[in-house]
Amino acid sequence: MRAMVLERPRAPLAARDLPDPAPGPGQVLLRVRACAVCRTDLHVMDGDLRDPKLPLVLGHEIVGTVAARGADATRFEVGTRVGVPWLGWTCGVCRYCTSNRENLCIRARFTGYQIDGGYAESCVADERFCFALPDAYDDVHAAPLLCAGLIGYRALRAAGDAEALGLYGFGAAAHLVAQVAESQGRRVFAFTRPGDTAAQDFARQLGSEWAGGSDQPPPVALDAAILFAPVGALVPAALRAVAPGGTVVCAGIHMSDIPAFPYDILWGERVIRSVANLTRRDGEEFLALAPRVPVHTDVEPMPLDQANEALRRLRAGEVRGAAVLAMPS
Numbered sequence: 064m065r066a067m068v069l070e071r072p073r074a075p076l077a078a079r080d081l082p083d084p085a086p087g088p089g090q091v092l093l094r095v096r097a098c099a100v101c102r103t104d105l106h107v108m109d110g111d112l113r114d115p116k117l118p119l120v121l122g123h124e125i126v127g128t129v130a131a132r133g134a135d136a137t138r139f140e141v142g143t144r145v146g147v148p149w150l151g152w153t154c155g156v157c158r159y160c161t162s163n164r165e166n167l168c169i170r171a172r173f174t175g176y177q178i179d180g181g182y183a184e185s186c187v188a189d190e191r192f193c194f195a196l197p198d199a200y201d202d203v204h205a206a207p208l209l210c211a212g213l214i215g216y217r218a219l220r221a222a223g224d225a226e227a228l229g230l231y232g233f234g235a236a237a238h239l240v241a242q243v244a245e246s247q248g249r250r251v252f253a254f255t256r257p258g259d260t261a262a263q264d265f266a267r268q269l270g271s272e273w274a275g276g277s278d279q280p281p282p283v284a285l286d287a288a289i290l291f292a293p294v295g296a297l298v299p300a301a302l303r304a305v306a307p308g309g310t311v312v313c314a315g316i317h318m319s320d321i322p323a324f325p326y327d328i329l330w331g332e333r334v335i336r337s338v339a340n341l342t343r344r345d346g347e348e349f350l351a352l353a354p355r356v357p358v359h360t361d362v363e364p365m366p367l368d369q370a371n372e373a374l375r376r377l378r379a380g381e382v383r384g385a386a387v388l389a390m391p392s
């Protein structure tokens with residue numbers, strides 16, 4: 064199979080021909096149809112996340128078709144289209160796994176990090192962590208639902224019943240969360256890189272009541288804010304933008320250091336929290352909800368061998384919606 068491989072951190076991905084992986088017990092072999100590109104992939108590449116397997120095939124928003132089944136893998140028939148998310152395996156016995164918090168499993172293994180992912184023509188996945196996918200989405204439009212969508216959805220739930228919701232960083236996750244939030248009757252305020260009028264226009268097209276730079280105050284005090292941009296300086300900015308009792312949710316897996324800030328912007332029972340990974344239940348709920356909203360995914364499809372360019376564009380803030388590596392049909 065053709066694969067784009069991370070051989071060491073801080074180096075471009077290398078195009079390699081590798082043998083097809085063999086599905087082990089409980090695993091399925093998938094022919095990858097599409098794999099979305101996530102900011103977490105940049106954090107793995109950059110060495111911000113320190114425990115990757117190497118060499119590594121990145122990619123954890125995989126849409127694939129079951130091509131073979133390992134021993135005891137009976138959940139999906141050969142030919143079924145499934146989705147593979149970031150959460151690739153959990154132990155099932157730790158205190159988190161046994162209390163409906165498998166996203167925090169102390170032995171969890173993650174797709175495209177400790178398990179080879181979907182920047183390849185084929186991959187294997189534990190069938191218990193795969194999702195059935197709604198028919199309403201073709202392959203490239205389904206792929207961003209598998210991380211941007213469902214981790215964004217987890218972050219939205221963490222924001223509680225906030226009516227005025229700020230979204231910092233209007234990329235793959237925010238463009239999906241905004242649609243869900245608006246369908247729930249919330250008011251969305253979008254913050255982009257200062258001067259990024261294209262992203263601000265995009266946010267307004269998707270129904271945001273206001274869009275501006277992250278250096279601007281919103282026109283009303285927010286009830287909650289979700290930070291998708293990995294910029295620690297946005298935490299105090301968001302705290303200043305939320306009303307007393309409001310929550311600031313940090314939704315990314317890595318963030319630059321948060322600068323010191325005066326206590327009075329946290330005072331008034333404001334809350335800062337992170338959102339980590341996903342549970343399978345998050346995925347099932349979101350994949351049932353998305354076609355009902357309906358959530359439209361805005362994608363920029365690119366061929367597999369353009370993975371480095373897709374990552375460069377993501378880093379530069381040039382992607383509208385989500386970049387997706389797509390296999391020829």
Ligand SMILES: [Zn+2]
Nearest residue numbers: 101103210211
């Ligand atoms: Zn992701």
Ligand SMILES: [Zn+2]
Nearest residue numbers: 154157160168
């Ligand atoms: Zn566990």
